Amino acid sequence: MSAFATDFLKQARVMTADLRHRKIIRTALTNYEIVRDKRKGAFQSWESARQAAAETKWEAVNHLDQYLVEFVSKLEARGTKVHWASTGAQASEIILQIVREKKARSVIKSKSMTSEEVHLNSALEKAGLEVVESDLGEFIMQLRDEPPYHIVFPSMHLTRGEIKELFQRELGDAPSDDPQELTMVARRALRKKYLTADIGFTGANFAIAETGMISITENEGNARLTAALPKTMVSLLGIEKVLPRLEDLALFLPMLATAGTGQALTCYNTMYGGPRQPGECDGPEEFHVILLDNHRTELLADAEQRDALHCIRCGACLNACPIFRNVGGHTYATTYSGPIGSVITPHLRGLQDWKHLSNASSLCGGCTEACPVKIDLHHHLLHNRRNAATEKPAFFERLIYKIFAFAANRPGIWSVAKKLGRLGLPLQNLVKGTALDPAKAWTQTRELPPMPKESFKDWWSKRK
Amino acid sequence: MKNEASVLTEREKILARVREALQAPAQVPGAHGDATLVVPRQSTTPAARQWLPKVGDSFAEQLALFQKNAAELKAEFQLLASRDEMKNALAKIAANESWKKFATHPGELTDFASANLGLPICRTDGGYDVQEMEACDAGITACDALVAQTGSVLVTSRSAGGRALSVLPPHHVVLARREQLVADLPAAFALLQKKYASDFPSMISFITGPSRTGDIERILVLGAHGPKKLTLLCF
Numbered sequence: 001m002s003a004f005a006t007d008f009l010k011q012a013r014v015m016t017a018d019l020r021h022r023k024i025i026r027t028a029l030t031n032y033e034i035v036r037d038k039r040k041g042a043f044q045s046w047e048s049a050r051q052a053a054a055e056t057k058w059e060a061v062n063h064l065d066q067y068l069v070e071f072v073s074k075l076e077a078r079g080t081k082v083h084w085a086s087t088g089a090q091a092s093e094i095i096l097q098i099v100r101e102k103k104a105r106s107v108i109k110s111k112s113m114t115s116e117e118v119h120l121n122s123a124l125e126k127a128g129l130e131v132v133e134s135d136l137g138e139f140i141m142q143l144r145d146e147p148p149y150h151i152v153f154p155s156m157h158l159t160r161g162e163i164k165e166l167f168q169r170e171l172g173d174a175p176s177d178d179p180q181e182l183t184m185v186a187r188r189a190l191r192k193k194y195l196t197a198d199i200g201f202t203g204a205n206f207a208i209a210e211t212g213m214i215s216i217t218e219n220e221g222n223a224r225l226t227a228a229l230p231k232t233m234v235s236l237l238g239i240e241k242v243l244p245r246l247e248d249l250a251l252f253l254p255m256l257a258t259a260g261t262g263q264a265l266t267c268y269n270t271m272y273g274g275p276r277q278p279g280e281c282d283g284p285e286e287f288h289v290i291l292l293d294n295h296r297t298e299l300l301a302d303a304e305q306r307d308a309l310h311c312i313r314c315g316a317c318l319n320a321c322p323i324f325r326n327v328g329g330h331t332y333a334t335t336y337s338g339p340i341g342s343v344i345t346p347h348l349r350g351l352q353d354w355k356h357l358s359n360a361s362s363l364c365g366g367c368t369e370a371c372p373v374k375i376d377l378h379h380h381l382l383h384n385r386r387n388a389a390t391e392k393p394a395f396f397e398r399l400i401y402k403i404f405a406f407a408a409n410r411p412g413i414w415s416v417a418k419k420l421g422r423l424g425l426p427l428q429n430l431v432k433g434t435a436l437d438p439a440k441a442w443t444q445t446r447e448l449p450p451m452p453k454e455s456f457k458d459w460w461s462k463r464k
Numbered sequence: 465m466k467n468e469a470s471v472l473t474e475r476e477k478i479l480a481r482v483r484e485a486l487q488a489p490a491q492v493p494g495a496h497g498d499a500t501l502v503v504p505r506q507s508t509t510p511a512a513r514q515w516l517p518k519v520g521d522s523f524a525e526q527l528a529l530f531q532k533n534a535a536e537l538k539a540e541f542q543l544l545a546s547r548d549e550m551k552n553a554l555a556k557i558a559a560n561e562s563w564k565k566f567a568t569h570p571g572e573l574t575d576f577a578s579a580n581l582g583l584p585i586c587r588t589d590g591g592y593d594v595q596e597m598e599a600c601d602a603g604i605t606a607c608d609a610l611v612a613q614t615g616s617v618l619v620t621s622r623s624a625g626g627r628a629l630s631v632l633p634p635h636h637v638v639l640a641r642r643e644q645l646v647a648d649l650p651a652a653f654a655l656l657q658k659k660y661a662s663d664f665p666s667m668i669s670f671i672t673g674p675s676r677t678g679d680i681e682r683i684l685v686l687g688a689h690g691p692k693k694l695t696l697l698c699f
Contacts, residue, residue: 028682042517049515054493062490065482072475078666084474136688137679153679160680179680183688190689195594211664221631221675221690227667228627229594239478246657250649251512253670254614264517264533265614267676268631268690270669277666281569281588282626287666293478301485307493374493 004333005356011331012360021157021328028156029319035262036316042264053255054374057310060209060242064300067209067242068291074212075289078274083290088118091292095120095201095234096127098288102232104129104198108190110216110223111135112203113151113313114236114292117335117348120201132193134222136186143170149329151336152260152315157328190222200230200284204237205312206252210245213273214289217256219266227272233284235272239291240300240309246271252312259372260314299347305380308343310373317367317377323360332357339367343380346388355388418455425451509650519613519647526612526647533615537673538686539694550639550699551577554604557637557695558583563601566633567592569625571606573639577697578604588625594632603633603691607640609655610698613648616672617696618656620665627667631675636691640698 015021040046060067072082085091099107107129109115121142124131133142137154141147143166148154155163160177167174173185202223204214214235216223227233243252249269257263276283300306318324318338329337334345334354342357358381367377407413425448431437433444442448472480520526527543534541544550554577558566567586568574578585586596597603605624607617617638624630646652656668675690686692 045515136677179683180685183685220677220688224631247653265672273664274666280621297481303488303490306490
């Protein structure tokens with residue numbers, strides 16, 4: 001078992017017993033489910049929209065080379081500098097290069113999971129820069145020095161009381177635990193940062209090939225300010241973010257909002273096609289777009305699981321997942337948690353180290369049903385299990401199945417084994433749940449059904 | 465001698481990996497091996513209209529829908545009889561909120577409505593001081609369209625005085641004409657294509673209600689980083 005798997009099991013045991021945590025998550029997600037279902041219901045056909053979205057992403061991802069070239073040439077034509085990074089380290093280095101060129105001292109960031117993936121903040125801080133997260137949830141998590149708990153709701157596991165204490169400790173400013181007042185504390189603290197930051201950093205939700213634009217979806221206006229005020233704007237996105245046409249957003253923006261937060265549309269949906277253009281009064285003088293591979297092409301090469309690259313990071317599968325809801329986001333110890341994280345992390349960071357996540361699943365299929373672009377998530381968890389076992393067969397498991405197959409094919413041996421089993425079970429009862437119990441993992445928390453007086457076979461033969 | 469691989473740029477390397485990876489075809493999602501696409505390759509719009517939330521055909525229905533959406537989003541929408549009435553409505557808001565200074569951009573509606581407010585103005589044309597705009601009580605802008613389906617205002621860096629004007633001041637006032645109301649998102653994107661075609665503004669934004677967050681216990685708070693208030697004056 002990998003060290004990651006050991007940690008996961010240990011942490012999962014703690015979290016599933018944490019009733020307070022489970023209550024917080026249940027409350028938050030119950031409200032989400034109510035509004036999401038209302039919004040889904042407003043669609044004339046959510047199912048057709050899902051199919052269309054799935055096919056549009058299929059079209060984009062399966063012609064990725066053409067659409068990337070189109071996207072980049074359109075962007076470059078309007079003065080954007082495009083960079084390509086094969087690895088996360090390269091992406092960070094490109095950004096550091098821009099920082100050095102601009103002699104920048106501070107960076108204001110809007111929410112970006114891709115920057116979490118490449119550990120951008122620590123790279124920038126190591127270089128002596130001030131990095132400030134501007135999304136409220138991300139700002140809270142940065143003050144706590146913790147990674148986001150959820151890809152869309154970074155601080156959903158915290159109570160207002162905890163946030164008040166945090167603000168009091170870190171900012172010396174927390175008049176009450178009222179969410180309104182706490183939000184205003186963050187607003188005041190961050191306003192100054194927008195005005196003075198040298199570089200505005202953003203992620204992107206979509207990359208439009210047809211017009212050479214990135215599209216950013218947000219609610220707070222922090223990305224709008226990040227892209228408006230600093231002199232240099234830098235956006236980092238995975239190569240899979242491409243959509244063929246501008247009009248595709250008419251479908252994807254409301255679907256992302258519906259699945260992600262249960263809104264008809266989030267507050268700001270903004271497309272950026274370049275730096276400040278002639279005749280415009282503001283905006284950055286330079287706009288850099290960094291396209292990141294970081295193992296995405298390896299996932300692309302797996303035709304069976306290629307649709308995992310269709311993901312629009314709405315978080316709907318996390319919200320639907322009974323595992324996520326019980327073990328919590330941090331237990332995964334990955335950038336992307338929940339079902340999509342369990343599917344893609346083995347591709348991004350190694351199958352043998354991360355295969356355990358694919359076993360942490362009830363296979364209920366709730367994730368696949370929740371996915372707005374119809375990624376076959378729960379089958380991909382099975383594919384990961386199969387691939388892990390093929391790549392590195394588990395000797396003991398194989399042996400047991402060999403013995404089982406041998407016995408099951410031989411009625412004589414089978415009936416002897418069954419009789420031994422009937423004798424063995426009362427013995428197992430004596431050591432139930434202890435280290436001596438071979439079925440410990442099951443019996444620790446569950447009861448076996450009581451043994452019937454006679455077996456079905458005996459009863460059947462007597463009946464004749 | 466130089467290794468051939470090292471001459472390749474990262475762009476070439478990534479594109480080569482993409483092409484290599486795409487050698488094996490992937491199934492269309494949900495098609496179960498029968499790869500027929502329901503979406504035509506050229507355009508999603510005609511079909512999307514049948515799936516997205518319904519919008520009535522008549523202007524009255526669309527207007528009513530916009531009003532309902534704006535109210536749900538906690539944006540203030542005032543439907544006014546004339547341009548003059550819009551001007552009066554703006555003066556009333558400025559008086560009620562005791563504005564001391566506001567920011568705006570040159571344009572037919574913005575010039576007309578803000579001419580007689582008798583307040584200092586921060587103008588965005590030809591550049592402006594960010595600190596000065598930040599200290600304004602309101603930003604007044606025109607727009608490209610109002611979207612009935614979602615209650616959104618469509619602005620661009622060209623139509624609404626740049627990138628910051630519609631997000632930096634605490635109150636964003638949008639001036640619009642009834643004819644600017646469009647039915648749905650596909651119509652809004654069609655309008656963008658038609659209006660800007662090959663020369664898009666560097667920023668295009670759908671603003672749907674005042675700035676908001678739910679990051680503390682998923683409780684809605686307005687005015688996270690952008691405007692706390694959004695007022696739409698339409699005649």
